[in-house]
Amino acid sequence: MNLQSANLHFLLVCTEVYLDKNMKILIVDDFSTMRRIIKNLLRDLGFTNTAEADDGNTALPMLQSGNFDFLVTDWNMPGMNGIELLRAVRADERLKQMPVLMVTAEAKRDQIIEAAQAGVSGYVVKPFTAVALKEKIEKIFERVQPK
Amino acid sequence: MALSKDPGQATAQQFEHSLKEHALQLVDYLESGNFSEAVLVVHAINQARDRGLYHEVGQLTRALHNAIVNFQIDTSHALGDRGEASRISDASDRLDYVVQLTDRAANRTMDLVESSAPMVADIGQEAAALSAEWARLQRREMAAEEFRDLSRRIGAFLTRTEQSASTVSTQLNDIMIAQDYQDLTGQVIKRVTTLVHDVEESLVSLVRMAGTVDRIAGIEHGEEGQAKKAPEKGEGPQMHADTREDVVSGQDEVDDLLSSLGF
Numbered sequence: 001m002n003l004q005s006a007n008l009h010f011l012l013v014c015t016e017v018y019l020d021k022n023m024k025i026l027i028v029d030d031f032s033t034m035r036r037i038i039k040n041l042l043r044d045l046g047f048t049n050t051a052e053a054d055d056g057n058t059a060l061p062m063l064q065s066g067n068f069d070f071l072v073t074d075w076n077m078p079g080m081n082g083i084e085l086l087r088a089v090r091a092d093e094r095l096k097q098m099p100v101l102m103v104t105a106e107a108k109r110d111q112i113i114e115a116a117q118a119g120v121s122g123y124v125v126k127p128f129t130a131v132a133l134k135e136k137i138e139k140i141f142e143r144v145q146p147k
Numbered sequence: 148m149a150l151s152k153d154p155g156q157a158t159a160q161q162f163e164h165s166l167k168e169h170a171l172q173l174v175d176y177l178e179s180g181n182f183s184e185a186v187l188v189v190h191a192i193n194q195a196r197d198r199g200l201y202h203e204v205g206q207l208t209r210a211l212h213n214a215i216v217n218f219q220i221d222t223s224h225a226l227g228d229r230g231e232a233s234r235i236s237d238a239s240d241r242l243d244y245v246v247q248l249t250d251r252a253a254n255r256t257m258d259l260v261e262s263s264a265p266m267v268a269d270i271g272q273e274a275a276a277l278s279a280e281w282a283r284l285q286r287r288e289m290a291a292e293e294f295r296d297l298s299r300r301i302g303a304f305l306t307r308t309e310q311s312a313s314t315v316s317t318q319l320n321d322i323m324i325a326q327d328y329q330d331l332t333g334q335v336i337k338r339v340t341t342l343v344h345d346v347e348e349s350l351v352s353l354v355r356m357a358g359t360v361d362r363i364a365g366i367e368h369g370e371e372g373q374a375k376k377a378p379e380k381g382e383g384p385q386m387h388a389d390t391r392e393d394v395v396s397g398q399d400e401v402d403d404l405l406s407s408l409g410f
Contacts, residue, residue: 033253040257076381083381105384107395109404116408125401126384132398 019141021046023069028052028059028085029103030077034126038072038103041130045137056080060088063095070137075104075111083111083118090119099140103128159359162199166192199363207356210349235346238339245332252328259318259325266311273304 025047029035035052042050051066053059055077063071071089075082082102089095099121106112107125115123121143122136169192176185280297283289289297361368388396395401 031250033250033257036254036257040261076383081381104381106381107385107388107401108382109393109395111382112395112401112404113408116405116410123401123405125395125398128398 019046019138020069022049023047024067025050025070025072026053026059026062026066026068028055028071028073028077028082030054030074034074038133041133042072044130045134056082056085056088059085063089063098064092068098070140071098071100072103073100075102075106075115083115086115086118086120101136101140103133158199158202159362162195162363165195169195196363200360203356203360203363207353207360210353210356234342238342241335241339245335248328248332252325255325256322259322263315263318266315270308270311273307277301277304 025042027035027038027042027050029038029052032054035054039050039052042048051062051068053062056073057079059071059073060080062068071085073082073085080088082104086100086102089098089100100119101122101124102115102120103124103126105126112123121140124132124136169188173185173188173192176182176188277297277300280289280300284294284297360366385391385394388394395404
């Protein structure tokens with residue numbers, strides 16, 4: 001690979017934690033542009049197996065029937081919001097082990113504590129950087145599958 | 148369009164003044180045992196109170212009416228007349244337009260980036276491969292046959308790079324132009340901000356008038372429970388995060404908070 005290239009890829013892949021690049025990821029956000037940004041960043045990290053949902057109500061049935069390995073969700077959404085989705089996932093016998101990363105503009109300390117108590121695996125505040133997203137994903141999977 | 152500063156003040160003062168005078172009279176009559184006169188005074192007090200009240204309610208109604216007319220709040224459904232699009236519904240249309248414009252610009256930018264990125268990556272990869280070959284040539288490790296092949300590749304690469312550079316340059320320009328939404332949305336948002344400010348001013352005046360009515364009528368409102376926001380509900384981006392204690396101002400603070408919780 002060419003290190004002179006400005007491609008984001010090199011920035012992101014220089015420290016390698018073992019991650020299954022084929023894992024199936026569900027991206028939940030009510031704004032299609034934000035879903036697209038996250039999808040692109042994940043693709044730059046090598047994760048191409050992604051699906052999208054625009055709120056908890058559409059996401060939950062997908063999770064229940066779709067063999068997903070990882071959930072990335074916003075908080076503030078119409079219908080079922082992200083924290084409700086997180087609780088629903090943790091309450092579901094088959095889904096409760098799934099790592100959940102929250103990527104959200106919600107920045108109140110109370111809210112972050114609430115998400116932690118509800119069992120979130122990682123929390124990224126918007127606006128965020130590609131590096132922050134990568135770090136959090138790696139940290140989550142280091143914890144989930146210690147080498 | 149703002150209503151006068153303290154419209155009901157004079158009426159209320161007048162009423163209180165006459166109330167004081169009448170009260171003294173009333174005490175006099177009662178002490179001297181003149182009950183029929185006393186009843187008349189009570190009646191007069193009532194009348195003064197009603198007059199003030201009618202006056203204030205009338206003013207309040209007029210002010211409300213003016214506010215509605217000024218903002219053309221969409222009452223056509225409620226009142227059954229056909230009104231033009233109100234300033235309020237116009238404002239929400241405008242904000243919808245902002246959402247549309249920003250959405251379009253974001254997608255346009257991402258289209259262009261997605262189209263440019265593979266070209267840049269491709270140039271980088273091919274340049275790296277050619278560099279390795281070039282180094283071999285300089286170390287004189289390359290046969291003549293291989294050199295002919297390399298020189299053909301370099302020629303093709305230069306042609307391709309020139310084309311790609313021109314395409315990427317055009318797309319970078321287009322990305323810049325796609326940011327023109329900032330100007331348009333900025334103007335729209337400023338207009339809506341002005342409207343919100345006007346509405347707020349008029350509402351404050353109305354509340355002040357209603358306060359005078361309450362004062363004359365002697366109405367007291369209990370503290371109605373202020374709507375408490377459940378943290379459950381998302382609140383969206385926080386303003387002035389750097390000066391607030393209850394809000395984190397970036398990812399580092401989130402990480403600190405979570406690690407203090409044992410994450």
